[in-house]
Amino acid sequence: MEYFSGISGQLYINGSKAARVSTWTLSANAGLLDTTSLGDTDRTSIYGTRSTTGNCSLYYYQPTSGTDGDASTLLNALIKARIANSEPGVAPASDSVVLKLLVDDSTSEGKYVEIDANLTSASMTMAVGTVLQAAISFEANGAPRLVNI
Amino acid sequence: MAFSTLVPSSRQYSPGNWPVKTYNSQSGTEVRILFGSLQFNLQINLTYSNIPDAEAESFLGHYLSKNGTYQAFNLTTAEANAIFGGWAGTPAALREPTGVEWRYEKPPNIESVVPGVSTVSVTLRGVI
Numbered sequence: 340m341e342y343f344s345g346i347s348g349q350l351y352i353n354g355s356k357a358a359r360v361s362t363w364t365l366s367a368n369a370g371l372l373d374t375t376s377l378g379d380t381d382r383t384s385i386y387g388t389r390s391t392t393g394n395c396s397l398y399y400y401q402p403t404s405g406t407d408g409d410a411s412t413l414l415n416a417l418i419k420a421r422i423a424n425s426e427p428g429v430a431p432a433s434d435s436v437v438l439k440l441l442v443d444d445s446t447s448e449g450k451y452v453e454i455d456a457n458l459t460s461a462s463m464t465m466a467v468g469t470v471l472q473a474a475i476s477f478e479a480n481g482a483p484r485l486v487n488i
Numbered sequence: 489m490a491f492s493t494l495v496p497s498s499r500q501y502s503p504g505n506w507p508v509k510t511y512n513s514q515s516g517t518e519v520r521i522l523f524g525s526l527q528f529n530l531q532i533n534l535t536y537s538n539i540p541d542a543e544a545e546s547f548l549g550h551y552l553s554k555n556g557t558y559q560a561f562n563l564t565t566a567e568a569n570a571i572f573g574g575w576a577g578t579p580a581a582l583r584e585p586t587g588v589e590w591r592y593e594k595p596p597n598i599e600s601v602v603p604g605v606s607t608v609s610v611t612l613r614g615v616i
Contacts, residue, residue, distance in 0.1 A: 372538040372601060376495040377574025385538060387602050 343442050349449070350395055350409075351439035357409035359398035361472055363440050365452060367391050391454060391479035393440070399463065399471040410473040412436070417458040417475075433458060435480060442488075450488045454479040489553040492546050493566050495573035497537035501582055504530035504614055526587050530614030534571065537607045544606040547596045560589035560615055588614045 350357040370387035397410040407415075416434040421427055436458065441451040456477040463473050507523040536543070554561060563571065563584075572582045584590065593611040600606050 372605060373497070374538045376497055377499060378495055379574075385605065387605075 341444070343444065347443045349441040349443055350397075351441065352409055352412055353437050355409075357397060358402065359400040359408065359410075361396040361398060363393065363395040365391070365393040365440050389482070391483060392477065394474065394476040396472050396474045399473055413458060413475045414461050414463075414473055417461045437484070438477065439485075448487065451485065452483050452488055453485040454483045455481060489550050491550050491561070491563060491567045492536070492543065493570040494536055494539060494543060495570050496534040498535045499571070499574075500533040502531040504528050524616075526616050527585060528588065528614060528616045530584060530588065531593065532571065532612045534610045534612070535607065536610075538601055538605050539608065541604050541606050544598050544608045547608050547610060548598070551592055551596050554592060556595065557592045560591040562589055584614050587616055591615055
């Protein structure tokens with residue numbers, strides 16, 4: 340019998356293992372379509388569309404001074420600068436990323452869910468007494484690529 | 489081709505009216521003349537939510553078999569039991585009176601919800 344905690348958690352971004360991950364959360368949701376008919380006393384339903392969302396927090400960490408860390412990879416995927424100063428409303432589209440949320444269970448592959456993710460929000464708070472982190476929210480584009488959880 | 493025997497998700501029923509002509513004199517007096525003994529223009533709006541496409545297709549087939557809004561038809565007992573399913577009052581209260589048939593008021597509306605699942609809306613009118 341084995342339990343897992345944060346020490347077993349890993350996050351891969353575009354195939355590379357992220358170095359300083361604080362948390363990740365994955366949530367799978369299924370929309371239900373109501374099929375209750377007149378005369379029924381209890382609600383009946385069938386499955387509609389599913390969605391997979393989640394979030395993660397990464398320390399804003401530079402492997403060597405001045406180099407981008409994994410938090411920067413995600414931040415730069417979502418936040419884009421305008422193409423020209425004269426056109427403030429025009430900037431490149433945000434990038435999708437491939438995220439693999441993994442639980443290391445001591446097997447060769449571990450347990451994981453791999454998704455094509457569109458980032459939906461990114462936030463950072465700089466405060467005295469805390470280490471800077473980037474909080475990223477994402478939603479899967481379609482069904483997961485791989486599921487072995 | 490038979491009408492569906494699915495029980496709808498929702499139903500709206502209007503009992504129609506008798507052929508009444510109303511006249512108002514200049515004094516304001518109202519005179520009503522009854523021109524017939526049968527109610528007509530009954531209407532049922534039926535919604536079948538999130539049903540399989542094959543069931544939705546059967547509504548189209550029945551509609552086509554009646555040449556759209558052209559041909560009127562009688563409901564079998566099983567069809568009527570399904571259409572008026574969930575009604576706890578006297579069954580006859582919602583059934584069409586003798587001499588009244590149903591026809592499509594307009595084409596069935598089929599809304600595709602997700603692959604393989606549709607929501608169908610049907611409006612029937614009771615005519616003499």
